[in-house]
Amino acid sequence: MRLRAGLFLACLAALPLAAGCGGKSEPVIKIGFSGPLTGDQAPLGEDMMHGAQLAIDQANARGEVIPGFKLQLAAMDDQRSPTQAVTVAKKLVSDPDIVAVIGHLNSNCTMPASAVYHQARILNISPASSNPQISRQGFDTFYRTSATDDMQGLGAANFAYNDLGARRVFILDDMTTYGRGFSTEVEGHLKRMGAEVIGHEGINQGDKDFVPLLTKIKSQNPDLLFFAGMFPEGALLIKQRSDIGLPANFMGGDGLFDPALIELAGGAPAEGAHLTTITTDISQIPTAKAFLEAYEARYGPVGAYSAYAYEAANIVIWAIQQAAKKDRAAVLAAMKEFKDFPGIFGPANFDQKGDPIGREIGIFTVENGKFKFVKTAAAH
Numbered sequence: 001m002r003l004r005a006g007l008f009l010a011c012l013a014a015l016p017l018a019a020g021c022g023g024k025s026e027p028v029i030k031i032g033f034s035g036p037l038t039g040d041q042a043p044l045g046e047d048m049m050h051g052a053q054l055a056i057d058q059a060n061a062r063g064e065v066i067p068g069f070k071l072q073l074a075a076m077d078d079q080r081s082p083t084q085a086v087t088v089a090k091k092l093v094s095d096p097d098i099v100a101v102i103g104h105l106n107s108n109c110t111m112p113a114s115a116v117y118h119q120a121r122i123l124n125i126s127p128a129s130s131n132p133q134i135s136r137q138g139f140d141t142f143y144r145t146s147a148t149d150d151m152q153g154l155g156a157a158n159f160a161y162n163d164l165g166a167r168r169v170f171i172l173d174d175m176t177t178y179g180r181g182f183s184t185e186v187e188g189h190l191k192r193m194g195a196e197v198i199g200h201e202g203i204n205q206g207d208k209d210f211v212p213l214l215t216k217i218k219s220q221n222p223d224l225l226f227f228a229g230m231f232p233e234g235a236l237l238i239k240q241r242s243d244i245g246l247p248a249n250f251m252g253g254d255g256l257f258d259p260a261l262i263e264l265a266g267g268a269p270a271e272g273a274h275l276t277t278i279t280t281d282i283s284q285i286p287t288a289k290a291f292l293e294a295y296e297a298r299y300g301p302v303g304a305y306s307a308y309a310y311e312a313a314n315i316v317i318w319a320i321q322q323a324a325k326k327d328r329a330a331v332l333a334a335m336k337e338f339k340d341f342p343g344i345f346g347p348a349n350f351d352q353k354g355d356p357i358g359r360e361i362g363i364f365t366v367e368n369g370k371f372k373f374v375k376t377a378a379a380h
Contacts, residue, residue, distance in 0.1 A: 028072045029065065029326050031056065031316055032092035033309075034085065034103035034113070035128075037077035040206075040232040043258055044105055047303025048127050049075050052102050054295055055313035065320060074098055078109050080205075085109035086116060093120035099323075099331045100125070100316040102309060107131035108177035114142050123332045125315060127308035130254070130278065131181040135353040141332060143350055145308040145315070147278040147359035149178070152253055153185025155361030155377030156226070156276045160186075161193045163363075163375075164249050164274070166224035168196050170217045172237070174229030175202035182253050183228035198222055203233060210240050218246045230255040235264030242269035254278050257304040262366055270366045274374070277362040279345060281373035282307055288344040311343050 033052050035045035056071045065071055076092065078085040085104055092101050093116060100123035104110045110129035117124035118139040126134070126144040130152060135142060160166040171187055173179035180202070187197050198220050203210065214237070217225065225241065225248045227234055234256040241250060242265075251274040262270045282288050282302065291310055295302050316331075318341060323330035341348040349357045363374040 027069050027326075028097055029069045029099055029320060030072045030074045030095065030097040031313065032095070032098040032101035032103070033073055033075040034078045034088045034092065034101065034109075035105040036080040037075065039079055041080050041105065041230055043260055044128075044230075044304060045077070045080075047258075047299075047306045048102075048105060048309040049073070050299045050303075051127070051295065051306035051309030051311075052313040054291075054298065055310045055317065058294070059314075059317045065317060066324060066326065069326065071317065071320075072097075078104055078106075078113075080106050080109065082106075082108050082112050085113040089113040089116035093117065093122055097326075098122070099320060099326060099328050102127060102312045102316065104129060105305065106176060106178060107134060107181065110134055111137075111177055114139055117141050120328075121332060122328050123316065123319060123335060125312040127312045128254075128278075128305040129178070131177050132355075133177075133181065135355050139354075143312075143315075143335065143354035145311045145348075145356055146254075146305070147361060148355055149182040149185050149253075151359065152276050152278060152361050153182055154189050155363070156186050156251065156253060157189030157193060157195075159274070159276070159363050159375075159377050160224055160226065160251055161190060161195055164224060164251070166190070166195055166249065168198050168220075168222045169224045169226055170198055170220065170222040170248070171200040172213075172225070172227045172229070173200075173202055174205050174233060176205065176229070178255065179228040179230075183226070186226060186228065203229070205230065205233060207233065208236060210237055211244060214240055214244055214246055217248075218244060222248045224249045224251060227252040228255070231258045231261040232264065235261045235270070238265040238273055239269045242266075249274065251275060254304060257364065257371065259301065259371075262369055262371075267369055271368075273366045275364055275371075276377065277304065277364060278359065279307070280360045280362040280376045282344075284373075285345060287342070287346055291344045307344055311345065311348065314343070315341060315348070 107129040173183035319334040322334035
């Protein structure tokens with residue numbers, strides 16, 4: 001069962017009061033967190049938050065952080081809004097107890113928020129934002145645990161062209177930093193492979209009626225409809241594509257990788273839809289076994305970005321341990337020595353831009369109402 005964000009945040013807000021009832025509270029070191037905890041993308045934000053919370057709880061239970069301190073997650077809702085993300089970022093950096101921030105989910109939120117963290121000289125690790133331009137800003141405060149869209153775009157294009165036989169492709173994106181960046185990568189790779197991109201249009205997050213657009217696309221007879229966006233709109237596209245009898249294959253990216261996609265699409269219409277993810281099948285990674293067991297016992301099925309937030313939190317915890325004090329500058333400096341961290345995906349390393357080294361792209365399909373791993377995609 002999911003712990004809903006509203007309940008979690010209410011409990012979190014009550015923590016200081018509860019601690020005061022029992023006398024003097026234990027000194028804390030806070031790790032900030034931000035993602036969409038309300039609205040249509042809340043399931044993805046909650047999954048990230050749960051991954052980070054699990055890592056923090058495990059570290060506190062081991063007592064291996066800094067003697068005399070407990071770790072605490074300070075979670076805030078960015079509402080998947082770039083404006084709200086900046087507001088949240090400013091609030092997080094204004095709290096002197098916060099020494100690092102995990103977030104955000106959406107690239108169009110991380111892009112402006114990362115500038116706030118950089119100005120404040122505080123470590124920021126995103127578990128999900130995949131637009132390559134974020135790390136190309138040159139911020140030494142920014143890292144991410146997810147693969148970038150230039151990798152994912154190549155993996156998606158390779159699968160579409162070589163496995164699905166796509167030759168006439170219509171591309172849609174949600175006009176966000178993530179959607180437009182990802183779709184542009186896919187389009188470029190498909191064209192270089194020899195596929196014809198017969199159209200590329202944008203939709204708005206929150207739109208509900210795509211029948212006129214899909215009807216126009218149907219008239220152009222594509223063999224693949226590719227969507228770079230998030231699962232709420234992806235589900236509607238899948239359902240309405242089925243309603244009008246558009247026979248083209250449907251494919252998208254990691255923003256669709258949530259069980260809610262299948263439910264919102266009405267089940268059967270989602271059958272056979274393909275998507276890329278920013279890792280291979282995590283259930284087959286030996287180093288992820290303990291994480292999977294602990295997460296599923298507490299929260300249920302692992303979400304699209306749960307593991308990446310768990311990894312990000314553990315890296316932050318490592319940096320705090322190396323710093324050996326509650327100090328942002330020392331935590332950030334520790335990351336300069338980061339190498340071969342024993343992460344759940346294997347030894348973790350970052351390049352000079354803060355992007356992870358050695359990530360793989362997975363291909364999944366919807367089969368019998370569930371996501372089924374197909375293969376690891378060529379992305380290099």
